[in-house]
Amino acid sequence: MGTHRIRGLWAVVLFLVIGCCGFTAPAQAYDNPELLPDHPTPVIDLARIFSDQQRSKLEDSIQEVEDRTGWKLRVLTQYERTPGLAIREFWGLDESSLLLVADPRGGNLLNFNVGDAFFALMPRTYWVELQTRFGNQYYVKDHGEDGAVLDALNAVEICLDRGGCQVVPGLPMEQWLWTLTTSILGGLIAGFAAYPRKQEETIAWGWLLLLSPLWVMLFGVFGIAPVVTRTAEALPLIRNCVGFLAGGIAAYLIAGITVGRPRESESES
Secondary structure, three states, X not given: OHHHHHXXXXXXXXXXXXXXXXXXXXXXXXXXXXXXXXXXXXXXXXXXOOOHHHHHHHHHXXXXXXXXXXXXXXXXXXXXXXXXXXXXXXXXXXOOEEEEEEOOOOOOOEEEEEOHHHHHOOOHHHHHHHHHHHHOHHHHHHHHHHHHHHHHHHHHHHHHHHOOOOOOOOOOHHHHHHHHHHHHHHHHHHHHHHOOOOOOOOOOHHHHHHOHHHHHHHHHHHHHHHHHOOOOOOHHHHHHHHHHHHHHHHHXXXXXXXXXXXXXXXXXX
């Protein structure tokens, strides 16, 4: 009986070893330096997300940026097949190199391998915002995988030409709508706060100043600052200011209808 148990145990161990070998063998193909091209190029498009014309134009653009600024940009697209760590030696990646990896298998298309020297120009929060803005599934669906990669690289190039950025340039529609919403909300709070509590008042300056940390934060920090730091266009800024004023006037009028004008106290009458 003991011999049969030992044989059975060895059979299970042998099965597991064979199974592990069977599963690990194909994984070697996913980390294959033979996938690297036989000629120098800043773009390796294994996932085939670019047309020949797009890839050629992107290669020229990346080389032009490197010649002009000295920063090295590289693009790798992959799906199931990847050259793995061999890519570092192929491109000679260093602290002045940025590797953009586009892999549609994850929740976000874009991943960035950022050289340490880049953080002097763009902080870590910049790269998080860059990934979430251009690599999310909704942006990829609307602009395509190629558009997401090209737009992300364009944002990086703009910041390199500026000598650095704290935030990603450009104001997407959903972010502007959020700033408009906070501007209107700040206006509503300011309008209610400004409604007079005394008969001789037109504006309750005391209440307006008391609640100023709230409406200033909503309007200034969340409504204005994200706009002026991301775009030089005046139209979004004007719209947010109009939204703040409209919200304030509406709240002031609504307070007048629902509360009514304050009456003089008996001591004053």
